[in-house]
Amino acid sequence: MTLRANRHVLAATRVDSGALTQVGVVLHRFDEPGTYQCRVFRGERLAGRCFVVVDPDAGASDATVDLAEVGHDGSTPSTGAIEADDPTYRVHPNGVVIFHVSRGPGSYHVVASRPRDGGEGFETVFDSTSLGTDDVFLARPVRPGRYTVTNAHSNAEGELVVTRPEEGDLFTPRVPVSATIGGAVDPERVETVAAQGVAYRVERRARVVVEHEADLESDREDENREPVRPRPRPRPGRSIVGRRPSDDRFTLVHPEIGERSDAIPVDVIESIGEANAGGLASVGVRSVADLARMNPASVARAIDASPERASRLVETARLVTLGASSTTADLLTRLGETGRTIAGADPENLLKRIRTGIAEGELPESDGFDPAISELGPLVANANRFGVHD
Secondary structure, three states, X not given: OOXXXXXXXXXXXXXXXXXXXXXXXXXXXXXXXXXXXXEEEEOOEEEEEEEEEEOOOOOOOEEEEEHHHOOOOOOOOOOOOOOOOOOEEEEOOOOEEEEEOOOOOOOEEEEEEEEOOOOOXXXXXEEOOOEOOOOEEEEOOOXXXXXXXXXXXXXXXXXXXXXXXXXXXXXXXXXXXXEEEOOOEEOOEEEEEOOOOEEEEEOOOEOEEEEEEEOOHHHHHHOOOOOOOOOOOOOOOOOOOOOOOOOHHHOEEOOOOOOEEOOOEHHHOXXXXXXXXXXXXXXXXXXXXXXXXXXHHHHHHHHOOOHHHHHHHHHHHHHHHOOOOHHHHHHHHHOOOOOOOOOOOOHXXXXXXXXXXXHOOOOOOOOOOOXXXXXXXXXXXXXXXXXOOO
C-alpha cells in the first residue's frame, strides 16, 4: 500500500482521528465479506454516505475514500440500500480502506454499519471517533513545533516533534514513522520532518488527538520574536503582574471575579511542594497555566516523578485553570476525572463520588475540607464553556 504525501501547506494546530482534516488519514480493514454502509458526518451533521463492498473477487487491494467528495446535501437516504448516486468502493478482504479529506476545513468522521444477522436493523462495525485494534491513524502535521499526542479514551500521552525541512526539500517523499497507541504511546517521543507523518497503530480503543503545544526555539528566533525567558520566581500566594500570549484553554478562570489569567503561580497547587516547584521552574514552569500546557513526560523528568504522578499534576493544573480549588482538582484527578471528562458531567454525581471516596478511604482526607456543589457547578460550566473536550 502506498500513501502519497499531501502537498497542502497547512498550519494545523490540532489533528484528530475523530474529526478528520487534510492532515489526518484513517486506515481500516473490513475483514469479513459483505456490504458496509458508511455514513459521513461533518461535526454532528450527516453530510453523506457511501458503500464499501468487501469481495474476495475484487481486483483492488485498497480503496481510498475522500470524505470531502461524499455528500448528498442533507438528502442522504435513511435505508441501507445502495442508490444509483451512492459512491461505492470494492475492496478485497485483505485490503485496506483509506479515509481522508482532500480539501476544505474538514471535521469529518465516518461510521460504518452492516445489516444484522436475520435482517433486523444495522450494527456498527467501525467508528473513526473510536478506533479499534489494528486501525491506523496517520497524522501529518506540517507546522514545525512540539505536539502532544493523546489517546482521549485512556489519557495515554506522548510527544511529537516536527522539524523544519531543508530549504527546497518540503515535498521530498518520506516514509511515515511508525508508533503504537492504546494504554500508552510507544515510542513516547517521536521526531519527524514537516508533512512526513506518523502512523499510529491502535492497540486498543483510541481517539488520537495531536495538538500543537509550542513552536521550535529556532523558529521563534527566525521570526525575530522576543525569546521566551524564565519568569521571576513568585513568592507563594502572589501573582506575577502582566500577561503573555497563551493557549486560551489553559488561562485560569478566577473563581471570585470570573476573569481569566495566566499569571497565577504554580505554588497555589498545594500538592506541588517546594522541591517540585523548583524542578518545574528549571524548565520554565512558573504558573498554573504553564503547568497545564506541559507534556506529563517532561514534567516527570523535571521533578523525577513517575509518569502517573506527573500526569496527575498536569491534570490537576488543568482543572485549576477551570476554577477548581487545588484540593478538589487533586481529588478529581485521583478519581480519573479530567477537564475533558467533566464537560457535560452531573455536578451532584461528582460531589457524591468525592464524598464517597473520602468516606471509604479511596481518597485522602483533607483537614476541614468539605467539597460543595457551589464549586462543582461552575467548574463543570467552565469545562463546557471553554471547550476542554476530547
